[in-house]
Amino acid sequence: MSQPQYLTGQKESIQDFLSNYDIFLFDCDGVLWSGDHLFDGTVATLEMLRAAGKRVVFVTNNSTKSRKDYCKKLEGMGIPATEEEVFGSSYSAAVYIARILPERHPDLKSKPKVFVIGESGIEQELDSEGVPHIGGTDPSLRRLGIDPDDYTKIAAGDPTILDPEVGVVLTGLDFHFNYLKMCLAYHYIKRGAIFLATNIDSTLPNAGALFAGAGTMSAPLVKMLGGEEPVALGKPSQAMMDAIEGKFKFDRSRTCMVGDRANTDIRFGLEGKLGGTLGVLTGVSTKEEFLEGDTRPHFYVDKLSDLLAAK
Ligand SMILES: O=C(O)[C@H](O)[C@H](O)COP(=O)(O)O
Ligand SMILES: [Mg+2]
Numbered sequence: 166m167s168q169p170q171y172l173t174g175q176k177e178s179i180q181d182f183l184s185n186y187d188i189f190l191f192d193c194d195g196v197l198w199s200g201d202h203l204f205d206g207t208v209a210t211l212e213m214l215r216a217a218g219k220r221v222v223f224v225t226n227n228s229t230k231s232r233k234d235y236c237k238k239l240e241g242m243g244i245p246a247t248e249e250e251v252f253g254s255s256y257s258a259a260v261y262i263a264r265i266l267p268e269r270h271p272d273l274k275s276k277p278k279v280f281v282i283g284e285s286g287i288e289q290e291l292d293s294e295g296v297p298h299i300g301g302t303d304p305s306l307r308r309l310g311i312d313p314d315d316y317t318k319i320a321a322g323d324p325t326i327l328d329p330e331v332g333v334v335l336t337g338l339d340f341h342f343n344y345l346k347m348c349l350a351y352h353y354i355k356r357g358a359i360f361l362a363t364n365i366d367s368t369l370p371n372a373g374a375l376f377a378g379a380g381t382m383s384a385p386l387v388k389m390l391g392g393e394e395p396v397a398l399g400k401p402s403q404a405m406m407d408a409i410e411g412k413f414k415f416d417r418s419r420t421c422m423v424g425d426r427a428n429t430d431i432r433f434g435l436e437g438k439l440g441g442t443l444g445v446l447t448g449v450s451t452k453e454e455f456l457e458g459d460t461r462p463h464f465y466v467d468k469l470s471d472l473l474a475a476k
Contacts, residue, residue: 169444169455173466179475182464186421186440188413189214192400193225193235195425195448196469198242200371204447206470208243213473221250222413224422226399226429228255228337228363228379231289252409254363254379254399255283255290258335260408261398262361263294266333270359276332280353282346282382283337287363291335298335299328300346307341315345319352327352336386336395337363338379351389360386364399366429370448400424400433423469425449427460435460445469 172179191197197207214221223235223246230238232251239246267273281287281301291298300306318326327349334350354360365380383395398404410417421441424430425448434442444455444462447469455465466472 167461167463169462169465171466172443172464173468173471174474176474179472182441182443183214183217183219183472183475186219186419188220188222188415188420190222190224190409190420190422190434190439192422192424192426192430192448193223194227195370196423196430196445197223197244199373199447202372203242204468204470206468206473210470210472211244213476220413220415222409223251224253224400224405224409224433225251226254226364226366226379227369228253228258228286228399229284229340230255230286231293232256233289234286249412252405252412253286253290254405255286255337256293257402257405257408258287258337258361258363258398259290259294259296261404262291262333262335263296265404266359270332273332273359276330276358278328278330279333279335280328280331280350280358281335281337282342282350283335283339283363283379284341287335287337297330299331300349302341306346306349307343308345309343311345311348315348319348322352322356327356331358333361334358334386334395335361335363336379336383338366338369339382342382347385347389350386354386354390354393360390360393360395362395362397362399364429365395365397366399366426368449370425375449400429401436402433403436406433406437424462427454427458427462431455431462432460434462 232248279298366378368375418440422434442462444465
């Protein structure tokens, strides 16, 4: 496995690096920002790339926001973006459920609903694909604990608490995760619902530290199910790469994935056989992970704005 090339401070190497690609797939959390803190130089770097005629696509595993929400966040941070340039794991999952799953599971016709563990981004993208859903931000599920008659109703399969039309359970980052949602999801899956996840990132970078990621919502279910893992539709899933390629018709050899996480972003680019991958050290993965781990980027920098040295 070749050693990643360190580009920070190397003007000629950065110029050479940039000349090899026409499209840059940008991860968001940990690359452009940490939560709502935009990293210095991010706007100037994206402006430089776009001025040089490079195509920029934002590819995020954060399912709490829809493409529309991300456009607002990007614009609010001084980064012009259209919905066409944003591809999130919630959209990837919605497209998969609406367009791929029915072909493989005709029985879903009678069970078209999705039980969501997650935030509004998932609900909005399911709506955009015409997929009915329950759970998610439903305030009635945000109560703490579980009532005694919840146990009885769930155990009896009472349709007032276990909707018989649910055929899919979809988990994503949920800031209101609780015991009741976990038990409902478990019983839907035990009754035959297909177990999907927008993504299974273990941690979420925010405020320069790490917090519970989307994977911590699906992990309890995996434990309860004796090890059954969900099909995850975000990075590094190649279903997401194929959907992005189908939409942007790009030349993979002239495309570079830029990310902060080895086991999602860099793996996504390597397995997608992209021309290049660039790791940045402002998010989850450490320099040691990039240099010694089993998923190494072609290149890496301290921070995204190091690319401005090419000017
Ligand atoms: O837990 C999560 O969902 C992820 O940490 C997070 O949202 C990743 O977002 P990305 O870095 O792919 O923009
Ligand atoms: Mg990231």
